[in-house]
Every structure is written in C-alpha cells, then in structure tokens.
Amino acid sequence: MSDSPVSPARRTYRHGDLRSALLDAGVALAREGGPTAIVLREATRRAGVVPNAAYRHFASHQALFEAVRTTALGLLAREIEAEVKAARKLRGSGRRARAAFRGVGIGYLRFAWQEPGLFRTAFAARPFNLHEFAADDAAARGASGRDPFELLCDALDDLVAAGLLPAARRPGAEFMSWSAVHGMAFLMLDGPLRALNEAARRAFAERLVTMVEQGLLALPQAQ
Numbered sequence: 001m002s003d004s005p006v007s008p009a010r011r012t013y014r015h016g017d018l019r020s021a022l023l024d025a026g027v028a029l030a031r032e033g034g035p036t037a038i039v040l041r042e043a044t045r046r047a048g049v050v051p052n053a054a055y056r057h058f059a060s061h062q063a064l065f066e067a068v069r070t071t072a073l074g075l076l077a078r079e080i081e082a083e084v085k086a087a088r089k090l091r092g093s094g095r096r097a098r099a100a101f102r103g104v105g106i107g108y109l110r111f112a113w114q115e116p117g118l119f120r121t122a123f124a125a126r127p128f129n130l131h132e133f134a135a136d137d138a139a140a141r142g143a144s145g146r147d148p149f150e151l152l153c154d155a156l157d158d159l160v161a162a163g164l165l166p167a168a169r170r171p172g173a174e175f176m177s178w179s180a181v182h183g184m185a186f187l188m189l190d191g192p193l194r195a196l197n198e199a200a201r202r203a204f205a206e207r208l209v210t211m212v213e214q215g216l217l218a219l220p221q222a223q
Contacts, residue, residue, distance in 0.1 A: 077142030080107035112185035
C-alpha cells in the first residue's frame, strides 16, 4: 500500500479548465463502463472539486452525458477519417472512392471493438434523429468538420461521382450501409461474435464491407 499523501481536492480552476476536467472525467467513465457509468458526482470527484462546483458547467447528469456522447461521436469521426485519408492516397477516382467507402465501415467497426464504452455511449439506447449528427457542436465532428453520418454520405456521393454507383440507387443508400455495419458492431460487442480476436474481427469487417459494396454497386461476386 502506498504511503504517498492524498492530494487535497482542487477548489479553483482557470476559466474553462473545470469544464474540460469534468468532460475528461466523463469520457474516462464512459470508456470504463459505457453510458450508465457517466455519473456527475463521480466526475466531480475525479476532477477534484466539490459537486456544487460542477453545476455552472453541467446543470445535470443529462448535460454531462450529452457532452460525453458528442465527444464520442467526434472520436468516431476521427477513426473513420484515418481510413478515408489512407484511401485518398490511391490512384484512380474509382479506386479511391471504393476504398474510402470501405474505410468508413472499417473505421466504424474498429472504433466499436476498440472503444466499446464510447461506442455504446455514442449510440445509447434512446431515440435519436439525424440532426444530432449535424449539430453545430464541433466536438461531434472530426478534423474535416464532418460527423460520422456525413462522412458516410460523402463516401457514397463520391461513388456516384466516380460512376460506380448509379445516381438512381443513391437515395437511402446511407441507411442500408449504416444498418449493416451497426448491426455487426453490436454482434461483436454483445452478440455471438463478442469472443472473436482482433484478426477475426478484422476479417469479418472486411467481409461485411465487401458484401455491402457489392450489393450497392451490383459488382460481380469474387470467384
């Protein structure tokens, strides 16, 4: 057992520091235990302040939860962007468009299995609408300024521009694609695929995005 003295709770912060400290604590709680672990009192304890000090920044548990959820969406967007950025280096507009579309799915699934607590928080079980993805809050967006849903839509639009996806098949394609990868994500987190190792998860992810790609583009099946 350590003999190090326990640091006293911090009572003062520069403007903005306390909100950031509370949000960081909330994100850490979500990482550890998902959406139900985000507790305002615990966040204040980790930030080293008394509970009442938090209320000028987060008036309720729900306010902190929404801030953490927004941050989780932004981190998901950055994971997707990393895949899309690699795809953009390829030669040929068609090849780039296909690789970027696949990258959206791979990045989405990788975030789900590497950050399960944050992924569950981003899509906590409650009704939500698309305007929540297109919120003005920059924290919900990646470095490109796009949120996860917009990144998917951009990838589909690029497939149309490259002549791979007929414009007539574009409407609604974002929901077909999203439902496939989102369902796979939860099979990996809570379903029969939860025991897969990293390599097996990656293989399933690759197979899934190939299936979605072939279904959308009506590509011939690989022999």
